[in-house]
Every structure is written in structure tokens, then in C-alpha cells.
Amino acid sequence: MLHLPTILRILGFMSAFYGAAMALPWAYGRLAGEEAAGIGLAAACALGLGLILLVTMPRERREVSHREGFLIVTLTWLLAAGLGALPYLFTGTLHSVTDAFFEAMSGFTTTGSTVLSGLDRMPRSILLWRSLTQWLGGMGMILLSIAILPLLGVGGMQLFKAETPGPVTDKLRPRVRDTAARLWGIYATLTLAEVVCLKLAGVPLYDAVCHSLTTLPGGGFSTHDASIAYFHSAAVEAIVTVFMLAGGINFVLYYAAATGRWRTVLRDSELRFFALVFAGACALVVVNLRLTTYGGWAEAVRYGVFQVATCISTTGFATADYERWSHLPQVILITAMVTGAMAGSTSGALKEMRILVLLKRAGLQLRQLVHPHAVVRVHISGRAVDPEIVHGVWGFFFLYMLVLSIASMLLASLGLDYVTSVTAVITTMGNVGPGLGLVGPSETFAALPAAAKWVLSGCMLLGRLEIYTVLVLFLPEFWRR
Template identity: 50%
Template sequence: MNVRMLVNLLGRGLLFLSLAMVPCILLSYYTRGDDLFSLVTGFLISIVSALVMLIASFGPTGELRHREGFLFVALAWTLAGFLGALPFWLSGYIPDYLDALFETVSGFTTTGATILVQIDALPRGLLLWRSLIQWLGGMGIIVLTIAILPYLRVGGMQIFKAESPGPTVDKLKPRITETAKLLWGIYVGLTCLEIILLMVGGMNGFDAVCHGFTTMATGGFSVKSAGIASYNSAYIDAVITVFMLLGGASFTLHYFSLSGNPGRYLRSQEFRWYIGLFVAGMVVIMWSTRSMYGSFAEILRYVSFQTASIMTTTGYATYDYTRWPAAAQMTLLFLMLVGGSTGSTAGGMKVMRLGILIKYAHREILRLIHPHAVVTIKWDRVPVSQEVLSSVVGFSIYYVLIFAITSLILALLGVDFLTAVSAAMASISNIGPGLASVGPFASYADLPSLGKALLTFCMLVGRLEIYTVLVVLSPMFWRK
């Protein structure tokens, strides 16, 4: 185990995290907020921790190998959660540290689940920090899913390796660096474009920046207790819907499109499935809610927004969808399970895995009919290897198992059935709001402490594609 390399990378990550607090500190100072002390203290603790780690690991670090790669990914998100929670906890606005940790992990994993009820009551420094951690989490997820996990062969992600822009070397460090440079530029550019469009629609600068951060990250945190519904603007709804769909699509497709090859969108099988599922889900929900709205324009506005929000696992809401008919809620629950595209900031199982599983099931039916037939599963016209297929099937089994076990434990803690099931799904799929007591205009505040701790773990497991966490927790990982 290359401990020096691991500590050095974690130190760099914490240094970046601590520097990200500076804009929040400046805003708090400018607005004379009562969160200044907590932000400064959180900054000092984080930067001192980072400097200690960097000094301790000074010198040649060597290459990052598979074992260190798994451990780095798991520790980076965990440390970010523990240190990022300090401003919320020290400010007194979230007096319980477990609640502060829940809120912060929800941010960094771009889940969007919250224990806050009166979000408007938070000072602007904390509101900016709350939005910024989602945006930073989205930046990390882009590189994680496009550069790191394909290299580590996690959950079938190796099929994505050939699609990644940047160097096709087998060493992880240059791959992370070059991919980050290419894709973060697109991420920042799309965020800035959305902020401008929101301001054109009448949203003030602060709100536009915060919602630009949380939309592109498909995170869903808002600076308003009523969320996007508080603006009551069809224009703002439309802008956010478009950018949620962009955030839920693969960033490699955005890269190739901006590089002069927009046809890659239509040639991508995952993108076609992604848009197809979005349209199909929207049609089902529009049909089942047709009697609840006064016009086609109204139903299109609310249903398209909510379908995009759930499928991209953003978690925004402009309408309380728990009041929709059962068919509409079941459709949303299915879209929660699927999630967005591989290589996006969205959570869920991912459209690619669903597609491969469906093709796998279809192949088994054909084998029963024609026992001697040789049927090759293809994705994007490329044969899917047995390694990828096994990895996808294994990932899906673990996904369902963790979801079922989490739902059962929540039920044993006294949580009602619909809340338990939807909270488990919303956490492992990194969506945020669920159904019943954790619906779009509710919070997770009333759940038992053990339940919140369990869901915090589920958010991390889901965000890190399950295998990353399970590998590190395996005793075999620690044997020489």
C-alpha cells in the first residue's frame, strides 16, 4: 500500500475543499452573517489538516495503483463529509452533528436529501456553502465515473473506458488530470450559461448562482424552503428542466459535441434510451394526471420538470407529486431506480446498466428457444464482454440487496412502508426527496438517528457505485 501517495492525494483534496470555503467566508463577512465564525473555524481546521497531510507525505510519491485507487475514492468522499459538516454544526443552525453530516454527505454525493425545514432561515454564507458542496461533488463525480471507475473496472464501467476523452494510458494519475481539465471546463461553462439564463428570467444573482451550482450537479438543494416552486415561473422551470437533462447526460457526449461532432448524441445508444425513457415516463404521468391541470401547457410544464428532476436524480420539485395518482408515483419510483446516464452527475443504476440487463434477459429467452444459438450482446454496436456482463449483473444484485435491507431496517425502526421504501431508494439512487413523509416538500428530520446514519451510508455507497465501498470494507482488501 502506497500510504504516502494516498495521504498526499487526500491532502490535496482537503486543501481544495478548504479553499472553496473562502468565497462563503467573504460573503458572510460582507453580509454580516452570524455564520462567519463557523465558516472561518471550519476553514482553519480543514486547511491545517490538509497542510499536515501534505507535509507528512512530502517527497516522491510514485504511482497510484488499484488498491490505493479504491481507498482514495472512499476516503475522499468520507473526509469531505466530516470536515464539510463543521460550518453547519458550529453555526448552531444544525446543532446535531449527525444531522450536519447527513446534510453534508447529501450535498457532496449530490443527493439533495435534507433535514432542514426552514431553509430560508440560513444565512447566505451557509446557503452558498450548501450549494457549493453539491457543485464540487458534481465535479468529483464526473472524473470519478469517467476516469477512475473505468480504470478500476467497477460495476461494468470498464465498457466506458474507451469513450473517455484524454489519454488512453494505463496509469491513473495522468488520466485523472487530463480528463479533469477537459470535462471540468464543460461543467463550468454550462453552469455559467445556466446562471445567466436564470438571471435573464428574473432570478436574483445569488439565487441564480446557487441554483446553477445545484442543477448542473443534479443535486437539488435550493436556497428556498419551497424550492423552485417559490419562483412560480414557467421560464425558470423550462431553463432548469433543460439543464437537468444536460446534467443527466454523459459529459463525454457534451465534449464530443463541442469538439465538432454533435452526431455522437444520436449515435449513442445510452443517450437514445435516456431520452426515450424520459419521454415515455412523461407520457405515462401526463396521462394519469390529465384531470388535475387546466391546460395542456400547464400539465406539460409540471410533468416535464418533475420527470426530468426525478430521472436525473436532481430532486427539485415545483409540485407535490405525492398528490399524483398511484400510476404517476409508481412511474417516478421506477425512474428513481434507473437514474441518468453513465458519465453524468446523475445517480441511480444508470441507463446503460438497465439496457445491458434487458439485452441479457432477452438473450436467455432466445437460448431457451434455440439452445445451440450463439447470441452476442452488443452495446453501441460493440460486443459486451463476459467480464462487463458479470460486473453489471453483480452490481444490480448488490443494488437491490442494499435497497431491500435498508428498507427493512427503516421499517424495523418504526418508519412506515412507503416512507421506508422511497427513502431507501432516494438515498442509494442519490435523488433526495422520496414519497410519503420524505416527499418533495418534507424533510428527513423526523427519521430516527440510526435511520439517518444508515441513509448517510447509503448515499455514499450509491454515489461511489457500490463496489468501491464494498471492496474497501472487505477483509481480503487489507490482506497483503
């Protein structure tokens, strides 16, 4: 049975945490001489709600059940989007609840789709909050990967654990709190490293901090309308590319590397597959751009590699309007938005591990046509994968495509064209950011109908929480004793 006081107490803690996080851009705004009263009021509301729940709900020492975990995670992200919308509303940055909720949901799910324009003229405090929502969302995704998603049995971290028994998983302490602290330490260290690198490349400190907060979590929010192209720097683009890809790698592998277990890292099948897919996509895009769009190889490599990296890591930064490119690069980029990067990373979309399992299972299916009586199992790095996990991956893939299809039809029913409808859903479910058509890299989502924004907000949540975490709440038996 669900224990309501425990759930509300945890939500109270999270509300207070969000309020404390809002205090950072409020303090920055005051120091910078900006009018930051709206952010301060939002922080007070979040802190007040949190304190009320913490004080009124009884404190009990008990383990949170699996069912409570699913409910808490979904409610936490909804709470984050609801409270995260307040700074936009209270400062007058956005005047519509729909737009403010969309922007906040996009931030906390590290999607990067936006309804805002004129970023270069906006108060720095609100842009700092906008960047901070994505960094906090990335932290939440790391915790989700180790605490909740393994319970779903739909691939991902269970496959990693099955593939790397013993040293790595033993070193990562079994308590979620200890494991999360270690991985968050790596997350913060990489973020700080990017700040330093961008500063050395000539980026102002404020921009370096804000873009570092949105790169590693695969967010894509920028402080400028032109995104990374604003800096007109190949060095900056190269740094951001490296850290986008870094955010797309399983964070447990960083711990393995930090403890000297490089063989485990180099033998990881998903990492090798991710590198192969990225390299292949880059090669196809770069060659096509050289033949059809750019006059030299340097330009083709510079813009092609960056856009492949930003799509496959589901970050969403832009240095070129790829809607002006030929069709082949567009198809490759959209495909990258669907596949995503590695399980256990901050990336969204399907994840490379699931794609690898599906490909191996399809190959075995072909072999069984030749040898119908053979008993075959999917193997990753020489180890057999539990058939239940393979079935779970198939189920997840089907649900992902089903939700994508239904949401696309809903947008089309609202009068949006086919390209906009499909790519808007792909980019929000994959937590990428821009798509094509009315939501291309040089556009925003502001022109979409309010109903479409609510549908896409739901897609962001479903994509970030890997569908099952949310849909399980709609089962009648979930609420029974």
C-alpha cells in the same frame, strides 16, 4: 501493499482544498454583512488539518495503485462529509453531529435529502456553502467516472469506450489529469450558462448562482423551502429542466460535440435510450395528470415533465407535491429514481447503460429458449460487449437491490412505515433527494431517528461510489500484501 504516507498526503491536499472552498462563503458572508465566523473557523480547521498532513507526510513520486485508489476515493468522500459538517455546527445552523453529517454527506454525494427547514430565513453564506458542496460533489463524480469506476468492471464508462473507439477516446488524452480538466471545463461552462439563463429569466443573481451550483451536478438543494416553485415561473422551470437533463448526459459526449463529432453523439445508443425512456415517462405522467389532477394540458405538461426530469436526472428539485398525485405517476417517478440517467454523467442510481445491457441480455435469454444451441452476445450500437462486463452489470444490479432491501428493512425495524422506509432508501441510494411518506417532497428528513439518518448517509455514500468502491474495502484480501 498500501502506502500510507501517499494516502494521507492526498487526503491532506483534499482537506486543504475543502478549507479553501469554505473560504468562498465566508468571504461572501463578510461582504454581505453576515456573521460568518463559524464558517471561517471551519475553513481554518480544514486548512490546518490539510497543511499538517502535507508537511508531515513525505513526498514521493509514485503511481497510486488500484487498491489505494478505492481507499482514497472512499476516505475522500467521508472526509468531505466530516469537514463539510463543521460550518453547520460552528454557525449553529444545526446542533446535532448526526444532522450536520447527514446534510454534508447529502451535499457532497449530490443527493439533496435535507434535515433543514426555514431556508428563506437562513444566512446566505451557509446556503452558499450548502450549494457549493453539491457542485464540488459533481466535479468529484466526473473524476470518479474516468479514473476509478472503469476499474470495477461493472459497466458504465467501459461500455462507452467500447462503443466509441478511435476519434473521441483518442482525443480525450489518456492522462486522467488532462481528461478531468477538459470535462471540468465543460462542467463549469454549463454551470455559468445556467446562471446567465436564470438571470435573464428574472431570478436574482444570488439565487441564480446557488441553483446553478446544484442543478448540473444533480443535487437539488435550494435556497427556498418551496424549491423551484418559489419563483412561480414556467420559464425558470423550463431552464432548470434543460440543465437537469444536461447534467444527466455523459460528459464525454459534450467533448465529442465540441470537437464537431456530432455523428458520434447522435449514434450513441445510451443517449437514444435515455431520450426514449424520458419521453415515454413524460407521456404517461402528463396524460395521467391531465385525466386525474389538472384541468388543462398546460399545467399537466409543466409539472409532469419537470418532475420526471428531476427524478430521472436524480436532482430532486420540486415544483409540485407529487405525493398528492395518483399512484401511477408516483410509481413512474420512483422507477425513474432507480434507473437514473447516463453513465459518465453526474446522475446517480443504476444508470441507463446498465438498464440497456440488462434488457438486451434478457432478450437474448428468451431467444436462447427457442434456439438453445445458439451462441449469442449482447451488442451495443453493433459492437459486442465483453461478457465480463455483462456479468459485472448483473452483479452490480443484484448488489444494488440487495443493499436497497437490507437498508429498507433496517429503517422498518426502527419503526418507520413501509412507504417511508423503501422510498427513503431508493432516494438516498439513487442520490435523488425527496421520497414519499415522511420524506415526501414537502417534508424533510429531520423527523427520522438518528440511527435512520446514519443508515441513509451510508446509502448515499454507497450509491454515489457505486457500491463496489466501498464494499471492496471490507474484503480481507484487500488489506493483505
